[in-house]
Amino acid sequence: MTRPTPNTWLHLDATQLAHEHRSGARSVVDTIAACCARSQRLQPRWNAFLALDCERALARAHTLEHAATRGRLHGVPIAVKANLAVEGLESSCASRLLVGWRAPYTATAVARLEAEGAVVIGTTNMDEYAMGSSGESSAFGPTRNPWDEARAPGGSSSGSAAAVAGHLVPLALGTDTGGSVRQPAAWCGLAGFKPTWGRISRYGLVAYASSLDCVAPLARSMRDLDLALDIMAGPDARDATCSPTALHESVPFKDLQGLVLGVPHEWRAALTDGPSRAAFEACVEAARAAGARIVELSLPLTRHAVSCYYLLATVEAASNLARFDGLRYGVRAAAHSSSLAASIAASRTQGFGAEVKRRIVLGTYALSAGHAEAWHTHAAKVRTLVCREFDEAWSACDALLGPTTPFPAIRLGERSNDPLSLYACDALTTPVSLAGLPAAALRTPLVEHEGGQLPTGAQVVTPHGADRLALRIAEVLETQLGTQALLSPAAEVQA
């Protein structure tokens, strides 16, 4: 739980806020109005939102205020990454090509949160089509990290992370394809959760790399993530890849007695700076203190994960983004000739940013005749081996514990001219994505870094389907570390 500050909604988590709305202790309209005002006022500061729709949110708040049935997220303001469809809201994926595209339908995950009383106040900034690790590839300017505005909040769910870290909303949806929720969680001092692939319907998630994409929540408490997961998970007739198996019962536990946590030494070794290493070791100590047995193990394929991920993800991205031709929706650019090819080429040339083009070209190449065998087929085989490596790990431990990112938040612009060094930020998150496993991102202690205090994070990875186990372990670790009440300086920023 967050620090008790009864006079403001700012510090409450979604669970508590919904409880106060349901009991009538707090007015939904007041909360939403305050939340919208704060988000509008602070928009120039962090650039968290791409579209804020306060009118829509307030209209919904008025309806909810007098509603007879009150859901588990009654009146809770949420922000939704701009690659998720929310009927009537602009979901541009931070791309010039999709400016003005208002979804004609609502994503299943969002619809399920709304059915429990959540109020979407807007769609958030992101790396264009979720391609990036810093939020800087947005066509509408980078998002700033509320902990240090000169730094990146991480990506690609940059705006959702900033919105939660900046106390604009207690809960936001991002998407995690190669770490796009876990990494911003680490850089913004948040709790984030990447579910098992297929656990939450992808219907309404604008595909980047379908076989890796997951809808993933960001919050300031593990219980909020568990609640959001419980609401969003489950089969969906509109997504054939959505798992029919039910979530395990939610049984919170106080300690980690009887559990074996594996710490892959390749993950540990990826930490380059001393303070980050110390923060992670504190987390391992906390696990031990909570009763877990710690085993060191090896996941040697980790070092191939980034290249494997970038091959597979870009191949799928080139395919998924083929629909953006400017013909049926989005922006159709003026072409130099009247041919169809010229029109499509113009729309894509003008509509896509540099990083998106880079990945489309890479993915097209890796699947083209004469090269597919060497690149795509090979990467697919490596992926199978990565999965097998995790399967073997489960015979030695119940869960894996590792750092989320090799280093804390980078400064804006620091790596924008060097894509490979930016891809390196994903070294610890991509192996988990390739295997489709659930991972809870938790807060480890703040570190002194380049003259300031920055958050760090760790991830708890569990076997396929054991989503809740990851969340419960992470919750115990945060309690043990005392990071569950971590507040960003932004909490004190008055709108």
Added chain:
Amino acid sequence: MNLVRQANTTTWLSPHTGQVWELVIGLEVHCQLATRSKLFCGCAVEFGAAPNTRVCAVCSAQPGSLPVLNGEALRLAVRAGLALGCSIAARTHFDRKHYFYCDLPKGYQISQATRPFCTGGGVRLRSGKLVRLQRIHLEEDAGKAIHDRGPWTLVDLNRAGVPLIESVTEADLSAPEEAVEYLTALKEMLQHAGVSACDMEKGELRCDVNVSVRKPGAGYGTKVEIKNLNSFRFVAAAIEYELQRQVAALESGDPAQRLVQETRLWDTEQGVTRSMRTKEGAADYRYMPEPDLPELQLPASFVERERSMLGEPPAERRARWQQQWHLAAKDAEALTHTRELADWFEAAVRAGAPPKECASFLLNEVLTAQPDSLSLLLPRQVAALVTMVAAGEVSHASARSVLRVTLAEGTEPEVVVQQQGLRMVLDTRQIEAWCRQALVGREAIIADVKAGKVAAVNALLGPALKLAAGKANAAVVRETLLRLIAES
């Protein structure tokens, strides 16, 4: 140049060089499945609906939408494979085939490349030759681009996502008429299995032809693919045209005419094929597994259920009718034109109609009466009528008028016969009485007949039948007259 077909062979002689040539032909047929909705969304499949009115987020490729497989399409596709004797894969998956075109909303078509759900099988021609199938796979259709309505291109997405099966033969065909026979048989088998209506005018059956020529015994020549063939007549004409063109090119030795592997379009107006694109310019479809659809599992029970829905193959049905019921080949052919007609005919026979008479009555009277005759009649009604005619109880002429009444008013044939007094008199004594009366005062004729001019009796037939007011059978009356004359 005009090649000469050598009698009773599938070879052609070049009059200029004396060289003998043969054709190598393979066919790729797209067939639209008879489902109510599209392959990956719930939109209705409806020919002729107003443009872009059968479109949703999925088939217009809105960002974030996902495909979900239509189970009905899968069943029909499996049934098609079974009808053609293919082996059905227990596990299969979909692939994406990429290309940009305005009628392809996703920028890729969901199809099957590496693991089609049907392999093997084939169609046997009358000559006994087996045309082997390489594969059948399931895929979605593209929309329609319309170029002839002004300076722009219009796109109609009603057809986008409609389920198709594509069947691909081995290069087993060696003459235009073999290609036509194969296509006719394929169409008939798919129709009878309930897989597709195969209406070519609605584009439900579309055909691409691969043609090359070679000297007998030589290896394969350079292959040309011809697209845009929307009738069997055009298929034959295009093959014939390519034969002449390719041989002319090869015999000329002219480098400008050198054959290249290419795609050609059939020009319906001019009756020629035209180059569309060469292999160098061919698209790289960059096939990849479709990550939005899980692997498809086809349990044996599912396949067996479809097998039970197949019905008897039309060729076997015709053979059975000819053998068991002695139907004329022509009638059997006509009655298996559609499965509905064939089933209808069988139902009438099961209801007691004598098969041969029933077949000719159906073909000559019922189907010619009005276009929707079959839907207005019950098989047992026709069975009752045909049975009465066959037993001599109702004349042919009366049967026709009974049919008209039953079609118009739905009255049972027996009731019409009763009400209108159309039943023939079968009582021999009554017929004898009419005949005796007709013989009165006709001694000259009687004498002629007795003298051996049997045909003279025909002059008495009219008067006798007139006395019977049309209710006596002419043959019976004629026989009775002859008997009475002989006895006199």
